[in-house]
Amino acid sequence: MSTTEARVSSFLRHWEASTEAPAWLRDLKSRAVASVEAHGFPTTKNEDWHFTSPAPITEAAFDPMRASTTAPTAADLAAVAFVPDAWPTLVFVNGRHAPHLSRVRGLPDGVRVMSLASAWHEEPTLVERHLGRHARFEEQALAFTALNTAWMQDGAFVSVPANVTVAEPIHLLFVTDAQGAGGMAHPRNLLVVGTHARVTVVEQYVTTSDSGYLTNSVTEAAVGDGATLTHHKLQREGRQAFHVGHIEATLGRDSHYVSFAFSTGAALARSNIYTALAGEGCGATLNGLYMLGGSQVSDHQTRIEHAQPNCYSREHYKGVLDDASHGVFNGKVYVHAIAQKTDGKQTNNTLLLSPDARIDTKPQLEIFADDVKCTHGATVGQLDDRMAFYLKSRGIGAAAARQLLTYAFAADVIETIELEPLRVELERLALERFVA
Amino acid sequence: MLTITNLTATVGDKQILNGTSLTVRAGEVHAIMGPNGSGKSTLAQVIAGHPGYEVTGGSISYEGQDLLEMEPEERAHAGVFLAFQYPIEIPGVSNAYFLRTAYNEVRKSRGEPEVDPMDFLDVMAEKLKVVEMDEAMLQRSVNTGFSGGEKKRNEILQMAVLEPKLAILDETDSGLDIDALRIVADGVNKLRRPDRAAIVVTHYQRLLNYIVPDFVHVLAGGRIVKSGGKELALELEAKGYDWLVGEPATGAVTA
Numbered sequence: 001m002s003t004t005e006a007r008v009s010s011f012l013r014h015w016e017a018s019t020e021a022p023a024w025l026r027d028l029k030s031r032a033v034a035s036v037e038a039h040g041f042p043t044t045k046n047e048d049w050h051f052t053s054p055a056p057i058t059e060a061a062f063d064p065m066r067a068s069t070t071a072p073t074a075a076d077l078a079a080v081a082f083v084p085d086a087w088p089t090l091v092f093v094n095g096r097h098a099p100h101l102s103r104v105r106g107l108p109d110g111v112r113v114m115s116l117a118s119a120w121h122e123e124p125t126l127v128e129r130h131l132g133r134h135a136r137f138e139e140q141a142l143a144f145t146a147l148n149t150a151w152m153q154d155g156a157f158v159s160v161p162a163n164v165t166v167a168e169p170i171h172l173l174f175v176t177d178a179q180g181a182g183g184m185a186h187p188r189n190l191l192v193v194g195t196h197a198r199v200t201v202v203e204q205y206v207t208t209s210d211s212g213y214l215t216n217s218v219t220e221a222a223v224g225d226g227a228t229l230t231h232h233k234l235q236r237e238g239r240q241a242f243h244v245g246h247i248e249a250t251l252g253r254d255s256h257y258v259s260f261a262f263s264t265g266a267a268l269a270r271s272n273i274y275t276a277l278a279g280e281g282c283g284a285t286l287n288g289l290y291m292l293g294g295s296q297v298s299d300h301q302t303r304i305e306h307a308q309p310n311c312y313s314r315e316h317y318k319g320v321l322d323d324a325s326h327g328v329f330n331g332k333v334y335v336h337a338i339a340q341k342t343d344g345k346q347t348n349n350t351l352l353l354s355p356d357a358r359i360d361t362k363p364q365l366e367i368f369a370d371d372v373k374c375t376h377g378a379t380v381g382q383l384d385d386r387m388a389f390y391l392k393s394r395g396i397g398a399a400a401a402r403q404l405l406t407y408a409f410a411a412d413v414i415e416t417i418e419l420e421p422l423r424v425e426l427e428r429l430a431l432e433r434f435v436a
Numbered sequence: 437m438l439t440i441t442n443l444t445a446t447v448g449d450k451q452i453l454n455g456t457s458l459t460v461r462a463g464e465v466h467a468i469m470g471p472n473g474s475g476k477s478t479l480a481q482v483i484a485g486h487p488g489y490e491v492t493g494g495s496i497s498y499e500g501q502d503l504l505e506m507e508p509e510e511r512a513h514a515g516v517f518l519a520f521q522y523p524i525e526i527p528g529v530s531n532a533y534f535l536r537t538a539y540n541e542v543r544k545s546r547g548e549p550e551v552d553p554m555d556f557l558d559v560m561a562e563k564l565k566v567v568e569m570d571e572a573m574l575q576r577s578v579n580t581g582f583s584g585g586e587k588k589r590n591e592i593l594q595m596a597v598l599e600p601k602l603a604i605l606d607e608t609d610s611g612l613d614i615d616a617l618r619i620v621a622d623g624v625n626k627l628r629r630p631d632r633a634a635i636v637v638t639h640y641q642r643l644l645n646y647i648v649p650d651f652v653h654v655l656a657g658g659r660i661v662k663s664g665g666k667e668l669a670l671e672l673e674a675k676g677y678d679w680l681v682g683e684p685a686t687g688a689v690t691a
Contacts, residue, residue: 385487389486389524390524390526391538392485392507392512393485393508393511393512393517393518394512394534394538394594394598395538395541395542395598396509396537398509401509404529405526405529408526412577
């Protein structure tokens with residue numbers, strides 16, 4: 001048995017084929033197990049993991065995360081997470097739905113927001129139609145997605161019927177408490193947005209403890225024709241934690257997918273956001289901000305597949321890296337031969353606050369159509385001297401000017417968030433972090 | 437208030453100021469004119485403390501202090517203000533936050549209490565009127581996406597908020613239409629007081645119809661080659677600068 005196989009088997013040690021699940025789901029899970037066993041975990045030899053070694057995760061051992069017997073209180077959550085009262089919220093503690101902390105009410109008729117465990121029974125048709133249909137896993141680079149598929153038991157299910165607009169954002173809050181130490185959780189979320197529907201979903205990952213654990217989440221989204229899904233992710237795991245998150249969205253004709261990925265947590269984090277622009281005239285807006293310190297590693301990989309003509313993609317990721325932190329941005333854009341008139345733009349800017357901080361940025365454009373507009377640009381730098389002088393000339397001291405400009409660098413991309421309460425909160429977090 | 441003596445300054449290997457001398461007393465407005473590349477902007481930037489210029493000789497005394505020994509922010513605290521020729525865009529910082537921070541930093545340096553955001557809005561309401569700017573301007577990022585005229589008005593707004601003792605306007609009139617020019621001039625005129633002074637760097641006589649100077653100086657080749665009253669500006673407008681090039685330096689101006 002090779003080491004890779006040994007590592008894989010340790011992650012599948014307690015796995016058992018469910019006897020209760022319907023046949024299609026048993027089959028999906030078996031295929032996922034078979035895929036992990038066949039491919040093993042990636043190493044830095046795998047192109048998709050070239051800059052980030054998953055070894056700190058794959059060489060560790062995690063048991064399935066224990067349920068919490070002393071679930072956090074609402075006050076505990078408010079101390080570590082952003083929890084607006086007005087947002088319908090599903091809370092998951094150590095990977096399990098916590099109904100007493102969740103509150104879902106006041107939603108328009110036909111909107112379903114529930115745990116995936118409930119949706120197996122209540123919405124079997126929709127679940128079967130979409131679960132495992134969007135997030136591929138049958139390759140080595142996607143071993144964690146396969147693991148999630150093998151283990152998945154709970155997570156969030158959101159379904160919005162055609163022509164319905166959901167005014168308040170739906171909040172999915174994933175919490176790991178002290179009893180989750182040493183465990184791995186595999187939250188699985190499914191978002192189904194009907195034709196011409198509009199909804200915002202905020203995924204947030206936090207912890208109430210400072211222990212080590214692994215969150216390995218997957219969210220699949222089906223965005224119907226003419227629909228808009230705004231999908232924000234806040235990764236605020238503990239500094240000892242590992243986070244691997246995979247989002248995969250399929251976009252219908254004339255639909256819009258708007259995403260903001262905010263990442264400040266975890267010792268090592270990998271966040272994939274994959275979008276398939278599968279209908280004509282649709283588009284994806286993928287923005288993000290990572291603010292790292294200490295020896296944190298945070299890797300963002302986006303994949304935009306232009307599979308139809310007249311689609312757009314807009315992407316702007318920014319990073320502020322301090323101490324000996326390491327950021328990775330890999331932006332893949334595939335433009336199929338049929339996808340004429342594609343309009344794509346990708347930007348990645350990183351501010352290095354320390355000589356020991358490091359960024360690997362890799363735009364990756366593969367274009368097979370001949371009538372497209374695709375641009376990309378990346379900058380890595382320090383603070384702008386001209387801006388600093390301008391501030392100083394107005395009486396703002398050197399240290400304060402530096403803080404303000406660092407904040408400004410981050411706030412510039414936060415400003416793209418249309419959801420005001422979230423924008424204000426992230427500005428506050430950035431201000432708190434950079435401005436004394 | 438300000439005494440510049442035999443100032444020499446370089447940027448990179450290039451000497452720009454070649455022994456500039458100038459005296460500005462409280463209550464006075466001095467206009468500095470001159471052909472392109474004569475060192476007008478350099479002089480303005482050196483007074484403000486721009487790190488890109490190296491002062492190689494001479495001195496600047498401001499209210500009895502050695503200005504060249506002071507950091508740019510200390511100069512601002514002491515009442516020196518430069519309205520930039522090319523105001524800098526700072527995406528991500530709202531104009532309101534920027535102005536309030538600057539206002540409070542200057543107040544702190546004088547031992548005055550800081551002003552909270554609500555009270556500051558009251559301060560701003562009045563200042564916005566001076567430059568005929570909308571309150572919405574305060575929520576936009578500093579100068580980001582502003583038109584040329586908006587940027588210049590934003591400089592004057594900052595000046596109105598900080599109420600400097602010595603205001604230096606570096607070609608603030610360039611590129612402005614007549615309405616914007618009048619707004620800028622009004623902003624400067626409203627600040628005029630017997631204990632304050634201004635240096636107006638300009639390429640055109642036009643601005644001086646609105647901000648009437650006490651003295652006009654011609655800077656050429658990094659030195660002041662001619663000084664006079666406001667009528668000198670009209671003469672320059674009519675005759676250009678060629679007749680002055682080659683005239684000996686007039687040295688420190690006393691009037």
